[in-house]
Amino acid sequence: MIKVGIIGATGYAGAELVRILMNHPDAEIVWLGSKSYAGQPFPDIYGSFFEIADEKCMAEDMDALSDAADVIFTATPQGLCSSLVCESVLSKVKIIDLSADFRIKNAERYEAWYGIHHPSPQYLPEAVYGLPELNREEIRKARIIANPGCYPTCSILSIYPAVKEGLIDPDTIIIDAKSGTTGAGRGAKTANLYCEVNENIKAYGVATHRHTPEIEDQLGYAAGREILLNFTPHLVPMERGILVTAYASLKKDVSYEDVKAVYDSYYKEERFVRVLGTDRVPETRYVKGSNYADTGFRVDGRTHRLIMMGAIDNLVKGAAGQAVQNMNLMFGLPEEEGLTAVPMAF
Amino acid sequence: MIKVGIIGATGYAGAELVRILMNHPDAEIVWLGSKSYAGQPFPDIYGSFFEIADEKCMAEDMDALSDAADVIFTATPQGLCSSLVCESVLSKVKIIDLSADFRIKNAERYEAWYGIHHPSPQYLPEAVYGLPELNREEIRKARIIANPGCYPTCSILSIYPAVKEGLIDPDTIIIDAKSGTTGAGRGAKTANLYCEVNENIKAYGVATHRHTPEIEDQLGYAAGREILLNFTPHLVPMERGILVTAYASLKKDVSYEDVKAVYDSYYKEERFVRVLGTDRVPETRYVKGSNYADTGFRVDGRTHRLIMMGAIDNLVKGAAGQAVQNMNLMFGLPEEEGLTAVPMAF
Amino acid sequence: MIKVGIIGATGYAGAELVRILMNHPDAEIVWLGSKSYAGQPFPDIYGSFFEIADEKCMAEDMDALSDAADVIFTATPQGLCSSLVCESVLSKVKIIDLSADFRIKNAERYEAWYGIHHPSPQYLPEAVYGLPELNREEIRKARIIANPGCYPTCSILSIYPAVKEGLIDPDTIIIDAKSGTTGAGRGAKTANLYCEVNENIKAYGVATHRHTPEIEDQLGYAAGREILLNFTPHLVPMERGILVTAYASLKKDVSYEDVKAVYDSYYKEERFVRVLGTDRVPETRYVKGSNYADTGFRVDGRTHRLIMMGAIDNLVKGAAGQAVQNMNLMFGLPEEEGLTAVPMAF
Amino acid sequence: MIKVGIIGATGYAGAELVRILMNHPDAEIVWLGSKSYAGQPFPDIYGSFFEIADEKCMAEDMDALSDAADVIFTATPQGLCSSLVCESVLSKVKIIDLSADFRIKNAERYEAWYGIHHPSPQYLPEAVYGLPELNREEIRKARIIANPGCYPTCSILSIYPAVKEGLIDPDTIIIDAKSGTTGAGRGAKTANLYCEVNENIKAYGVATHRHTPEIEDQLGYAAGREILLNFTPHLVPMERGILVTAYASLKKDVSYEDVKAVYDSYYKEERFVRVLGTDRVPETRYVKGSNYADTGFRVDGRTHRLIMMGAIDNLVKGAAGQAVQNMNLMFGLPEEEGLTAVPMAF
Numbered sequence A, B, C, D: 001m002i003k004v005g006i007i008g009a010t011g012y013a014g015a016e017l018v019r020i021l022m023n024h025p026d027a028e029i030v031w032l033g034s035k036s037y038a039g040q041p042f043p044d045i046y047g048s049f050f051e052i053a054d055e056k057c058m059a060e061d062m063d064a065l066s067d068a069a070d071v072i073f074t075a076t077p078q079g080l081c082s083s084l085v086c087e088s089v090l091s092k093v094k095i096i097d098l099s100a101d102f103r104i105k106n107a108e109r110y111e112a113w114y115g116i117h118h119p120s121p122q123y124l125p126e127a128v129y130g131l132p133e134l135n136r137e138e139i140r141k142a143r144i145i146a147n148p149g150c151y152p153t154c155s156i157l158s159i160y161p162a163v164k165e166g167l168i169d170p171d172t173i174i175i176d177a178k179s180g181t182t183g184a185g186r187g188a189k190t191a192n193l194y195c196e197v198n199e200n201i202k203a204y205g206v207a208t209h210r211h212t213p214e215i216e217d218q219l220g221y222a223a224g225r226e227i228l229l230n231f232t233p234h235l236v237p238m239e240r241g242i243l244v245t246a247y248a249s250l251k252k253d254v255s256y257e258d259v260k261a262v263y264d265s266y267y268k269e270e271r272f273v274r275v276l277g278t279d280r281v282p283e284t285r286y287v288k289g290s291n292y293a294d295t296g297f298r299v300d301g302r303t304h305r306l307i308m309m310g311a312i313d314n315l316v317k318g319a320a321g322q323a324v325q326n327m328n329l330m331f332g333l334p335e336e337e338g339l340t341a342v343p344m345a346f
Helices: A011-022 A062-068 A082-084 A106-115 A132-140 A152-164 A211-223 A254-267 A314-329 B012-021 B062-068 B078-083 B107-114 B132-141 B148-163 B211-223 B258-267 B317-331 C012-021 C062-068 C080-084 C107-114 C133-139 C148-166 C211-223 C257-266 C316-330 D012-021 D062-068 D082-085 D109-116 D132-141 D151-163 D211-223 D256-267 D316-330
Strands: A001-008 A026-032 A070-074 A093-098 A142-146 A174-179 A230-235 A242-248 A274-276 A295-298 A305-312 B001-005 B026-034 B071-074 B094-097 B144-146 B174-179 B230-236 B242-249 B273-275 B293-300 B305-312 C002-007 C026-035 C072-073 C094-097 C143-148 C172-178 C230-235 C242-248 C272-273 C293-300 C303-313 D003-006 D027-033 D070-076 D096-097 D143-148 D174-178 D230-235 D242-249 D271-277 D293-300 D305-312
Touching: A001 A011, A001 A062, A001 A082, A011 A026, A011 A314, A026 A062, A070 A082, A082 A093, A093 A314, A106 A211, A132 A152, A132 A314, A142 B258, A152 A174, A152 A211, A152 A230, A152 A242, A152 A254, A152 A295, A152 A305, A152 A314, A174 D027, A174 D174, A174 D242, A211 A230, A230 D242, A230 D305, A242 D174, A242 D316, A254 A274, A254 A295, A254 D062, A305 A314, A305 D230, A314 B062, B001 B012, B001 B062, B001 B078, B012 B317, B026 B062, B062 B317, B071 B078, B071 B317, B078 B094, B094 B317, B107 B211, B132 B148, B144 B317, B148 B174, B148 B211, B148 B242, B148 B258, B148 B305, B148 B317, B174 C172, B174 C242, B174 D211, B211 B230, B230 C242, B230 C303, B242 C172, B242 C230, B258 B273, B258 B293, B305 B317, B305 C230, C002 C012, C002 C062, C012 C026, C012 C316, C026 C062, C072 C080, C072 C316, C080 C094, C094 C148, C094 C316, C107 C211, C133 C148, C133 C316, C143 C316, C148 C172, C148 C211, C148 C230, C148 C242, C148 C257, C148 C293, C148 C303, C148 C316, C211 C230, C257 C272, C257 C293, C293 D211, C303 C316, D003 D012, D003 D062, D003 D082, D012 D027, D012 D316, D027 D062, D070 D082, D070 D316, D096 D293, D096 D316, D109 D211, D132 D151, D132 D174, D143 D316, D151 D174, D151 D211, D151 D242, D151 D256, D151 D293, D151 D305, D151 D316, D211 D230, D256 D271, D256 D293, D305 D316
Parallel strands: A001 A026, A001 A070, A070 A093, A093 A142, A174 A230, A274 A295, B001 B026, B001 B071, B071 B094, B094 B144, B174 B230, B273 B293, C002 C026, C002 C072, C072 C094, C094 C143, C172 C230, C272 C293, D003 D027, D003 D070, D070 D096, D096 D143, D174 D230, D271 D293
Antiparallel strands: A174 A242, A242 A305, A295 A305, B174 B242, B242 B305, B293 B305, C172 C242, C242 C303, C293 C303, D174 D242, D242 D305, D293 D305
């Protein structure tokens, strides 16, 4: 039984970790950390956990936590995990960081986009970008996992095969993404009130969103060179789900079947990536509550562009589910353990 | 491994049965029945099941189905199950009927409220009303389960202890219920379109809703005499969930603690009924996707009334989940098998 | 041209006042007051007003405001208006208070339910309860209007004729109300976040909500004696709208037509109250954005109860629209001026 | 008083026309046409119109209608208006067609994209594309107005100045659009049910949507040559609103201020187009219920692209409101008459 500690258990991603892990046959939560709610029973924050996880939230105590746990998930704002990690901690536990601290290999680039100092750049080289479909073997051996961002997970899985196989010109990539409102977090901000979000759609972080360099880095590795792209997220009046619609110019004359063969070759063995055919497009409801990433695409002969689409649940494959998938790999468990829930389409 | 057949697998309750049973360790779906979609792969109707349940839907064939299955769930309109049930079928399979056909013991009363003829009233005496918290032992031995209606499940669990223990005057019961829109079914009706349901609330079936006699019957058994009550359902712009707010005059001077002790005595051993304290009220989101029924109440000393509240997921505890709970009891399995999903609060 | 000042213009009710008054042919806003946003252009708070009401919000200055305006609307928390009102102010302007300060004639009763001291009880006798359908003539002559609460407006209009004409037993009245989320205000509270409100319904303030005494007072005047009743509000995942479903025992044997005749006699000349027939029930979407109150009812012969229903837009007839209706009466304008918008059903 | 006839008054766009025209001081509806609901009172379809527009719906009778009306709005499926128009009709009334029949000047192109025969191509040359911001003078003199599509209205207004002034390369234009569900119409289709649309986002009509050639034509006129572009619409769980996010490569080195000056020069005199600054982005809620089109943009120096954004209410500026704006121009009325409603942001 893996002993799990969570720092930041009362945010949406943290609570989703609790939800998933409560049904994981080989994991046991030993530490529900929450600075804001320390001392309060977890069901006071989310009544759903009443009689399921009645424990009290714990204040921050890295020493005690790293003694108690085999693995720590940090579902916290940027800058926290990188300030806690050190050899004495890593000698005792593995770390899966759901924040951005270890996603970008270049500390200066991280600091430029995030506007904060990186306190432990010495761990950047060994941290593994935890997208199992790309880095499965490295994940198995890692001490520190940089769990990917929600938008990057969906964007990369949707575009990666096309870049890697040279189907598209990486300099023409435009990613238009749409997210449910759990992605905005649980902070008590006016902008996230029901009556401000409902019956509305808007872009945000246009040309400046922090997930941009993360996507550029990963797709750049696939392209074999640095790339620049446009990434525009939008806030949608729904709770969960990310949809990505991406555009790029084709470099070759390809048919739908050609592209389908490429995507199938990358994903047909993948438990959590589904490649849809021409009869359907990715819809966020069809992955809701599950760890699936649905991908699909269309070839537009008129404009000679490839339109790539993807859908994930931002809290599962985009955060907590992928983190558990990484944990399973790190501890030698079947990759899908605890992650077999069928999507809840309605 | 229990072999399961479903008639009506493509309605919302039917699809929820599939969702739950896909994760049930001791059940296997052998028949996905759907008259409307016979011959079509199930994921054509719900893309969520792609690569999970890719089987084609089956046309109606009761002979073949009763040979293939150990238990049949009928998630169909009223009148279908009662027209199919017969000794030759019952000699081969158990039946869990999610329609109203066997819920009301008096066939004339059924016919009066439902406006259709009951073709097999001879099975009414043996059919067991499948609310495990009331009829657990009879369920274990039954051949036919009348799986309770969604509103009745929530109403009865919320009110039963108060009636049974004589705390309230049964002639004063008023039930004001609110339901998500999956309760209206998947029929392509204008009234159920997004733009007709969203940003709206309304009552329907005022003083005439068919779940009224079902609730009256079950609470009448508790009271030891016939009772009449008001039941008013409302349609709420959400997908899942039923909330019941019920009112009745107190027959005794009781404190909050007195009533709490009564509810606790009925439900503290129940796996799926949670009695909330004064710090919270039932909310539908806290049971979403799960088989829980949350109950709570307030004593209003000013008006000398008891206000009873309850919340369930109409598709789980109000339909498919309760049906699986019944199946577990009928086949000697642990009652919670396949039903341990944590509610998905957001 | 009536010169209008608004204190609290950036809350939902305040902004709705601005929206309505911008199209009022005989009113002109001269003061957009907002303590929180003083100095900021109004469109910074609500982009909808860009190029429509670009004025900056004003800090509190009752002297300057009462010099500048003919009428002041206070869309502020309880306790503010009652602390500002005085003879020097009233000598210059009329006051329409959207808070509860002057709704309850008995200051002790107000203080008991609201938990705050009433600083100016001497004005309670002259303040007029601003429900035009009940108190039209007094409103015309008033200096201070206690603009009714949203729930009370809908509850009273739905029940008043039945009480006044002695159709129902006032001791049996139970009001189950449902409100959209603008009713919860624009405060940045976790409980009002999109992901906490959406896909959920719950009761709140059970047996303790502050609108209870207001409804009891007004229906008590109709009954000619004090009455006690149950009032339970619920929070619904929509932005606007209040639906009331009320229950009471009939005192006489009456037919549907009898009751219809009573309601028609009260409301057939009313511009903003519509009495629906048996073919429809009140729905909040059919009054959205308008000053209408829709009412309807059913006679339940089985339980010998009357079920009364009503729907309003909580921000219009339940707040800003009714306030403008009162202003029109106080200034001798046609009652419907500025209030003729057709409901926006979708 | 202009006498108005509406064909297709019970669809969402038709009912929006009724809503707007009921408050138009110089127009009077003389014909509420609806094939599906002929003979039924209009409030049977939309209860919002009870006591406002109680007329019965009229069956199709072009002779009688063209005698009764000064102008006819056709809010009907493609192919109807073009089959009704003829000299005898045009000798009596003006026609504002909300369908696509006269939007595309090339009949073959229309037939290729819409898959139907155009029965009256002889009227294509004289029909005026009814986007007042582009074609105001021609509209004043027209007999037939091709009222623009919802997506084209928003797309063209957002992009037009940049193309016309040569800021961007027209061959690189990618339009990612998002629409509320009224855009899908009021047909009783499973795909438009509440529980299929809610909590979901998906693309549709990818690379094949019929609004593509309409946008290409209009932007092509601005560019002075034919252009091809990508247009991808998405269905959003909200009722009203279209948001366009468009991308194109810059042809020159321009600053934000340069582009702002261009947009301001096109729109600063326009009553219904608002150019937002850097402090805000277009949001659909800020134009809801109004005839405004909000536009905004960002210059992305990294990728050397311009990101253009626009928001409209698809039923107002995207359909009924623009149709009334056209009517006002055709009849010499102030352009904003009947269209001054302030957006309903919540």
